[in-house]
Amino acid sequence: MTRAEAAGLPDDDAPKMPDRLRRRASRQLSQLTARSDRLINEGLARVDARKWHYAVLASLQDFGPGSQAALSGRTGIYRSDMVGVLNELAERDLVERAPDPDDRRRNIITISTQGRRHLHRLDKVLDDLHDELLAPLSPAERDQFVQLLTRLLDHHTRAS
Amino acid sequence: MTRAEAAGLPDDDAPKMPDRLRRRASRQLSQLTARSDRLINEGLARVDARKWHYAVLASLQDFGPGSQAALSGRTGIYRSDMVGVLNELAERDLVERAPDPDDRRRNIITISTQGRRHLHRLDKVLDDLHDELLAPLSPAERDQFVQLLTRLLDHHTRAS
DNA sequence: GTACATCGTTAGTCTCACTAACGCAACGGG
DNA sequence: CCCGTTGCGTTAGTGAGACTAACGATGTAC
Incomplete structure (x- = not known):
């Protein structure tokens, strides 16, 4: 069901959304x-995953094991939400959560072999999904788009 | 407070977010x-408004009065959420909500003089805010960005 | 040793996008 | 003229995302 239909509009009639509205970035x-x-x-749901799973697994693969707080910093996931994500990953045996003997406040999170395998699959799934997302754009335009997004994001992240 | 700090990361240390994560559109x-x-x-909160207010007022200004369902179609706001928006607008005397004599199921919503004035102010506020949002981009790049967004959006809206 | 910071965790807030179902009114066909 | 269907406004609720506050346990610095 399209959005217009859901909103209660006959779909043969143009939505007539005002331009000044439609054009706002x-x-x-x-x-x-x-x-x-x-x-x-x-x-991702089709392969029993969520996007936070990918973020955590990728961070573990690329930078090695770390505490929950460290993972939080690497991924941008709040440490309050990290708990649940790690529970889900641990349930699926994709990560190991072990207490740090050197600092008993910390848990050290490690990616498992299954975790690596799963991550590899997720990477492919995400490639396909992004292909669908960016379908109307040529490769050059996709780069352009990502570059513009990056610049905007950098600007608004640096200056906080 | 930056996101990194909120997440519990010392801000002199680089976030070290994996590239494959950072680059995903x-x-x-x-x-x-x-x-x-x-x-x-x-x-918008600074001028006692919300973005839905703008959407509804602009739609009324550009296409004239209409039922709540019609407004829903024009703005993309679900008719379940439209109720609350119109309550807020009516409280502020920016719109009039009157029963349609020809079809007693309908309410006919009309923009008031104050509503027009308010909309005009909102337009200026939004111009400024978008200037801030798109600050790092040149005028040409802003157009490019909006155009890419438009194409993506059209693609994913048409095909539903 | 006492004050302070950090870690994992729980709980709760607010907003968005969206669904389900209600009572009422209008329309259309037998 | 009744009757099923459709459209209307409204209420309630879901599920996710982004975020805040505060807790007890632990570590660090003065």
Whole structure:
């Protein structure tokens, strides 16, 4: 069901959204992100994963084991939410959560062999999903798009 | 407080986010949209408005009065959420909500003079906020960005 | 040793996007 | 003229994301 139909509009009639609304970058971002999130979430759900899983596994693979707080810093996931993510990953035996003998406040998280395998699969799944997401753009345009996003994001992250 | 600090990371240490994570368009979209939404919401809150207010007022101004369902179609706001938005707008005397004599199921929503004035102010506020949002981009790049967003959005909206 | 910071954890807030179901009114066909 | 269907406004609720506050346990610095 399309959004227009869900909103109660006959789909043969044009939505007639005002231009000044349609053209606002903030609105476009919201809408596209909603689509993108749904696409990614559904795609990952098909392989029993969520996007946070990918973030944590990738961080472990690329930078090695770490405490939950360290993972939080690497991935941008709040440490309050990290708990649940690690529970899910541990349930699936994708990571090991072991107390740090040197600092008994910490847990040290390690990626397992299954975790590595799963991550590899997720990478491929995400490649496909991004292909779908960016379908209308040529390779050059995709680079351009990612580059523009990167610059905007850097700007708003640095200056906080 | 920066996100890194909130997540519990010492801010002199680089976040070390894995590249494969940082480069994913879906993630960039999510993060940028989070920033954008906050920027817009805070900016609009300063003039006692929300972004849905703008959407409804603009739709009324550009296409004239309509039922709640029609507005829902024009703005993309679900009709379940429209109720609350119209309550807020009516409280502020920015719109009139009157029963349709020809079809007693309908309410006809009309923008008031104050509503027009308010919309005009919101337009200026939003211009400023988008200037801030897109600050790092040149005018040409902003157009490019909006155009890429438009194409992506069209693609994912048409095909549903 | 006492004050302070950090770690994992629990709980809760707020906003978005979205679904389900309600009572009511209107329309269309037998 | 009744009757099923559809559309309307409304209420309630879901699930996820982003975020805050505060806890007890532990470590660090003065």
